[in-house]
Amino acid sequence: MPLLAFWESNPDEVSQTSIEQIVAMAGDGNLRDGSLCSSELRQYLTQAxxxxxxxxxxxxxxxxxxxxxxxxxxxxxxxxxxxxxxxxxxxxxxxxxxxxxxxxxxxxxxxxxxxxxxxxxxxxxxxxxxxxxxxxxxxxxxxxxxxxxxxxxxxxxxxxxxxxxxxxxxxxxxxxxxxxxxxxxxxxxxxxxxxxxxxxxxxxxxxxxxxxxxxxxxxxxxxxxxxxxTIIQSAVEKTDTTDVAASKEPSATPSGWEFTDGAVLDAKRGKAIDALARRLGVKFIKKSRALYWDSAHETRVACSVSKRYTRGSYPYWYAYHPQWNEFLGEGTRSFFLLGCMDQETAYAIPLDVLREHLAALNTTTTERSTYWHIHLSETSSSSIALQLPKTSRQLSLEDFRIPLESS
Known part of the structure; x- marks a missing residue:
């Protein structure tokens, strides 16, 4: 079986194969200029x-x-x-x-x-x-x-x-x-x-x-x-005073630092990325801590993970940054992927849907940029919705739900 077809159907097995064996599986196994072996090997490497x-x-x-x-x-x-x-x-x-x-x-x-x-x-x-x-x-x-x-x-x-x-x-x-x-x-x-x-x-x-x-x-x-x-952001989640003000609940007063293991957050992020890759039939490579794209740079993802907050009106809080918006906008198929630490599902919001509602979100301006607040809530039917505070509405995310475990 040619390398790329085998990689597509058996990624775990290929990942355990030595580079010598991978070369042997590419094309006719004869690595030379202009050969199918060279083309397949290079294409595989862009996805590894x-x-x-x-x-x-x-x-x-x-x-x-x-x-x-x-x-x-x-x-x-x-x-x-x-x-x-x-x-x-x-x-x-x-x-x-x-x-x-x-x-x-x-x-x-x-x-x-x-x-x-x-x-x-x-x-x-x-x-x-x-x-x-x-x-x-x-x-x-x-x-x-x-x-x-x-x-x-x-x-x-x-x-x-x-x-x-x-x-x-x-x-x-x-x-x-x-x-x-x-x-x-x-x-x-x-x-x-x-x-x-x-x-x-x-x-x-x-x-x-x-x-x-x-x-x-x-x-x-x-x-x-x-x-x-980045290390601090991945290991420490601090309640944002802007989020607190938006929640309008005195019980949401910041009470100091809350620690979440960075490795646990990254593991959840990895599961969410893998789930979306299966759904779309692509393989993502890591560009930065939160940004991913396919080898052609056409399909792009910004992925953020939230723990469950027990105070305030919203159990999940995220930030959406302008550099992420720019990165996603340069692709042809892009998503803002939201992971929840206590759920085995993630939510892949298409970029065009997210941009349609950015004006309805609260923002915070820092010395470096202005970013949007993403608040998710649970509805009476136990589904997840994106809050649109400037319009007093919400957007159901059920159509964008993705199970983390493959069926």
């Missing part, structure tokens, strides 16, 4: 969880197998996509009439990276040759300035390669990163909620002048601040 990509990387670096270098190249290019670069895969082997780059990574900010992938730096890398790839791509208008070169290596022991670059005339155009560090950057991005963090992380992969350290400190501070805020 980042944690699975990390295990494949480790396997490639720890085991010698046929086409291991080519597989590693495809894996690294997919990691570039997880940082929101638009990636063009290069060739496995150069030809006389083709430019021999391993990948072209275009950032949302407009910077182009010519990627050179190496499983090891045990031998000297021809820097002039790599630089010529970039020059030819510019001459052919296949890339534009600003641009630079990024050498992505299997291991962190890159001292000899770093010295080679520093002693060359290409020192200001080339940077080096290990696959392990690249994976760490992706983990930071996927556990964040702020798009600015992704931008700062991508900036670390481009040449910087470190006589003045402000840009590096700025990137580190932005990332650390966002991750800290």
């Amino acid at each position: 969880d980042t944690s699975k990509l990390a295990s494949y990387v480790e396997h490639c670096l720890s085991n010698s197998f046929a086409k291991g270098g080519q597989v590693f190249q495809d894996l690294v290019n997919e990691l570039g996509r997880r940082l929101d670069f638009k990636v063009t895969n290069g060739r496995y082997q150069g030809t006389v009439n083709a430019i021999g780059f391993d990948g072209i990574w275009l950032s949302p900010e407009g910077h182009t990276i010519v990627a050179e992938v190496k499983t090891t730096d045990a031998y000297r890398i021809p820097l002039d040759t790599i630089a010529s790839y970039r020059r030819k791509l510019l001459d052919n208008s296949e890339i534009t300035e600003p641009s630079s070169i990024l050498v992505l290596v299997g291991r962190q022991d890159t001292g000899e390669l770093e010295a080679q670059i520093r002693g060359s005339r290409h020192a200001w155009d080339i940077r080096v990163i290990s696959a392990d560090s690249l994976l760490k950057l992706i983990q930071l991005k996927e556990n964040s909620d702020d798009s600015e963090t992704g931008r700062k992380i991508r900036s670390l992969l481009t040449p910087m002048e470190f006589t003045r350290l402000d840009s590096l400190v700025d990137a580190m501070f932005t990332t650390a601040t966002d991750v800290e805020a």
Whole structure:
């Protein structure tokens, strides 16, 4: 059975299969430029969880197998996509009439990276040759300035390669990163909620002048601040005074911090995402802590989870952020997915339905943005409804109910 068909029908079994076996299942199993094997492998990688990509990387670096270098190249290019670069895969082997780059990574900010992938730096890398790839791509208008070169290596022991670059005339155009560090950057991005963090992380992969350290400190501070805020948000739920005012019940007075295990919240989020994926017949990959999309970036989800609140009028409270609204709006099929900690169901509100009712929701304005309050209540028939406080109405969510367990 071809890889993609088998992946579609037996995802759990494929997830337990080694990367060597996956290559063997793709096409005719012969990984070469322009082959069906290459096409199927790359398509599969766009749908695999980042944690699975990390295990494949480790396997490639720890085991010698046929086409291991080519597989590693495809894996690294997919990691570039997880940082929101638009990636063009290069060739496995150069030809006389083709430019021999391993990948072209275009950032949302407009910077182009010519990627050179190496499983090891045990031998000297021809820097002039790599630089010529970039020059030819510019001459052919296949890339534009600003641009630079990024050498992505299997291991962190890159001292000899770093010295080679520093002693060359290409020192200001080339940077080096290990696959392990690249994976760490992706983990930071996927556990964040702020798009600015992704931008700062991508900036670390481009040449910087470190006589003045402000840009590096700025990137580190932005990332650390966002991750800290995300950890607090996932572990601590604090009653919002705006929500309290909206509830009009004195009993809802804030009484301090209420702790919810972040791992439990993430597990519930994962079950909700999996349930919606089954319903839609797609496979989602993680963009950030709350945002997911399919490999084509056409089907998109923002997922939020609420515990049950025992005080006030509304048992479930959420926030809907403007950056989520923008992200969902760039897809062709998008949903705001609401999970409830004490329920085995979730509610997938289509974006067009949600936007139709945004004007009827309460909002809070902070220094950074204005976000909407999502209040769910239980009706007399034990169904769930979205409160529309500015119109004194409610919207039943029963049509959007999704069971978390597959039938």
